[in-house]
Amino acid sequence: MKFNKKDDGSYELDVTGYVCPHPQLYTLKCMDKLNEGMVMEVLVDNPSSVESITQACSGKGYTILDTNHPKAGVTAMKIQK
Amino acid sequence: MAEATSSSRNKIYALGVVGFLAILSILYYLAAPVYLYIVVYMWFGFLYGVLQQYGRFCFASAWRDLIMVKVPRMFVGIMIGLMTLSIISAWLFVQYPAFYHPSPIGPHELVGGLLFGLGMVFAGGCATGSLYKTGEGNMISLTVLLSLSFAQAIFVALPFFDTWMSKLSVTGPNSITDTTDPNYIANVFHWPKWTLVEKIFPLTEDQVNQGVHHSFWQNFVANSLLNTIVIAAILMIGVYIIVVRKNFLKRRKAAMTQSADGGEVKMGFGDEVAGFWSMISSSKRTTIAAVLLGIIAAIQVFTMSWMRDNYDFGHPPYAQGDPVEILNQTGNFGQVFALTNPNDPNSRPTANKDAAPTSWPAADPGDVTKGGRMFDPGYWYITTQEAMFAGWIMNGVLPQSITGDLKAPHVNEKVDPTTHEVVAPEPEQNGNRYFGNDNGLPKPWNSPALLLSFGLILGASFLALWNKEFKWKFPTRELFFYAVLGGTIMGIGSRIALGCNIGAFYTRAAFGSPGGWLFFIGMGAGAYISAKAVNYLANKKMAKQMEDMDFDIEL
Numbered sequence: 224m225k226f227n228k229k230d231d232g233s234y235e236l237d238v239t240g241y242v243c244p245h246p247q248l249y250t251l252k253c254m255d256k257l258n259e260g261m262v263m264e265v266l267v268d269n270p271s272s273v274e275s276i277t278q279a280c281s282g283k284g285y286t287i288l289d290t291n292h293p294k295a296g297v298t299a300m301k302i303q304k
Numbered sequence: 305m306a307e308a309t310s311s312s313r314n315k316i317y318a319l320g321v322v323g324f325l326a327i328l329s330i331l332y333y334l335a336a337p338v339y340l341y342i343v344v345y346m347w348f349g350f351l352y353g354v355l356q357q358y359g360r361f362c363f364a365s366a367w368r369d370l371i372m373v374k375v376p377r378m379f380v381g382i383m384i385g386l387m388t389l390s391i392i393s394a395w396l397f398v399q400y401p402a403f404y405h406p407s408p409i410g411p412h413e414l415v416g417g418l419l420f421g422l423g424m425v426f427a428g429g430c431a432t433g434s435l436y437k438t439g440e441g442n443m444i445s446l447t448v449l450l451s452l453s454f455a456q457a458i459f460v461a462l463p464f465f466d467t468w469m470s471k472l473s474v475t476g477p478n479s480i481t482d483t484t485d486p487n488y489i490a491n492v493f494h495w496p497k498w499t500l501v502e503k504i505f506p507l508t509e510d511q512v513n514q515g516v517h518h519s520f521w522q523n524f525v526a527n528s529l530l531n532t533i534v535i536a537a538i539l540m541i542g543v544y545i546i547v548v549r550k551n552f553l554k555r556r557k558a559a560m561t562q563s564a565d566g567g568e569v570k571m572g573f574g575d576e577v578a579g580f581w582s583m584i585s586s587s588k589r590t591t592i593a594a595v596l597l598g599i600i601a602a603i604q605v606f607t608m609s610w611m612r613d614n615y616d617f618g619h620p621p622y623a624q625g626d627p628v629e630i631l632n633q634t635g636n637f638g639q640v641f642a643l644t645n646p647n648d649p650n651s652r653p654t655a656n657k658d659a660a661p662t663s664w665p666a667a668d669p670g671d672v673t674k675g676g677r678m679f680d681p682g683y684w685y686i687t688t689q690e691a692m693f694a695g696w697i698m699n700g701v702l703p704q705s706i707t708g709d710l711k712a713p714h715v716n717e718k719v720d721p722t723t724h725e726v727v728a729p730e731p732e733q734n735g736n737r738y739f740g741n742d743n744g745l746p747k748p749w750n751s752p753a754l755l756l757s758f759g760l761i762l763g764a765s766f767l768a769l770w771n772k773e774f775k776w777k778f779p780t781r782e783l784f785f786y787a788v789l790g791g792t793i794m795g796i797g798s799r800i801a802l803g804c805n806i807g808a809f810y811t812r813a814a815f816g817s818p819g820g821w822l823f824f825i826g827m828g829a830g831a832y833i834s835a836k837a838v839n840y841l842a843n844k845k846m847a848k849q850m851e852d853m854d855f856d857i858e859l
Binding site for chain 2: 224225240241242244247248249251252253268270273277278282283284295297
């Protein structure tokens with residue numbers, strides 16, 4: 224698990240290699256730390272976690288700005304608090 | 305261009321998986337046409353794998369994600385799948401009244417469920433979820449599967465297993481030493497066995513003797529409506545109220561207020577319905593997969609039952625007199641494979657020998673029970689065949705002084721007539737009731753249910769490759785520890801409950817056995833405990849990693 228600051232108000236969380244429940248757990252814990260309006264990009268390679276993160280963001284009212292696949296099996300989700 | 309090439313390559317690999325299974329199917333058929341029975345199991349496994357991968361369908365997340373990240377998609381998905389299967393099963397019970405042999409109901413389901421739930425959060429997946437995730441290239445899930453399989457095999461081979469189980473169970477009304485008692489088999493295991501329809505609409509002895517069975521509506525009202533739909537609906541409403549409602553209504557009210565230009569907005573019953581529907585439809589792929597899994601599970605029951613009739617499997621002549629023989633021949637499931645000798649038609653213990661296939665070619669005495677049967681649940685089932693696989697390896701690799709004779713029928717069991725306690729047999733006579741007597745210990749390639757598990761892995765591989773979601777993933781030390789710990793605890797829980805999240809909960813609850821819900825409640829309690837533990841460890845890990853970081857936010 225790697226949590227890095229990319230820019231002002233922009234963060235990156237790399238949870239590749241992890242299985243459930245860690246990616247969704249770390250994503251929400253890190254999002255909790257952000258201030259309103261900040262953006263975090265999550266890198267995850269566990270398909271079921273992508274589904275859970277999507278649902279959790281919807282429940283929390285976070286916006287998923289973009290979802291793409293930088294390489295096979297990896298999903299990058301840009302989430303705004 | 306490179307993207308397109310990689311995508312085509314993935315699709316070719318995906319088709320390669322289908323081609324491999326097709327060739328395997330042909331080889332089975334060429335070995336013996338009767339092996340189509342195994343092939344059909346394998347392709348049902350394939351369909352389960354495809355649908356589970358599509359829906360990210362894992363029972364572990366039902367409780368875990370609900371507790372840890374407040375996501376109800378899987379909890380809801382399971383309830384919807386359960387209701388679907390249950391409704392169709394009311395009709396299946398009319399067509400094939402004996403397709404389901406009710407499991408014993410007792411506290412072992414609660415205890416087994418608790419352990420299973422405890423393990424599945426650490427493991428990161430349930431029994432069937434770990435199969436489909438293995439198909440995605442996830443070797444952490446494979447570690448879970450192996451741990452789960454060997455933990456089961458070792459646990460049931462321990463000399464105190466039977467004694468333990470008898471302590472967990474509810475003592476039956478009659479003496480378990482009275483072999484003339486018609487309830488002898490149920491009493492041996494101490495637990496009552498029935499589906500709800502048998503309690504609500506009991507049949508008279510005359511009706512039973514005349515072969516009368518319950519009607520569709522009786523099955524529907526008792527097994528589907530009362531045992532499944534009402535309970536599932538109550539649970540979903542509970543999840544809506546506790547987890548979804550507050551945030552949904554808050555957001556809806558804000559949106560409505562905005563569109564009403566700040567005017568007062570009143571929330572009513574219609575908004576509650578909209579909130580409930582949003583919970584069900586929030587993850588379309590999970591809900592679609594749930595409905596289709598329920599339908600496929602029902603089609604499997606129909607197909608296997610139809611094939612059994614067609615091949616004349618599953619009609620053993622119930623031996624009279626010898627209780628061990630009776631026990632062997634009725635078993636827990638439709639254990640249909642006769643130990644046959646192609647040169648001796650009398651060796652086929654089927655009701656209609658002429659109609660029976662000439663033989664189950666590769667069966668040998670080690671493959672089957674003393675009564676000549678092989679484990680064959682006839683519906684979606686997961687962990688037992690994997691335990692048998694591990695048992696088969698242990699039997700082949702380890703000296704008998706360690707394993708006992710896993711294949712031997714458990715005929716040496718002694719029961720204290722006063723306390724009704726099972727007295728463990730002498731070590732050298734340690735036949736194993738779990739393997740030898742009830743299930744046999746077949747070679748993996750002869751075990752229909754194991755081919756279902758195998759097909760499930762490859763079904764998930766097919767879809768994951770097709771959609772470019774396949775990725776080899778190997779465990780770190782931390783994840784290896786979680787996988788072994790979780791898999792082992794799940795394995796022990798599965799054996800105590802006589803099934804996993806599928807056999808002890810999903811099919812059990814859908815087919816009218818209230819005990820399935822005991823397992824589900826136990827699962828929830830176990831998941832709650834381990835979710836707290838995983839959460840604590842995650843907090844520690846985060847704090848350690850971030851302590852030296854310079855953020856512009858408060859950590």
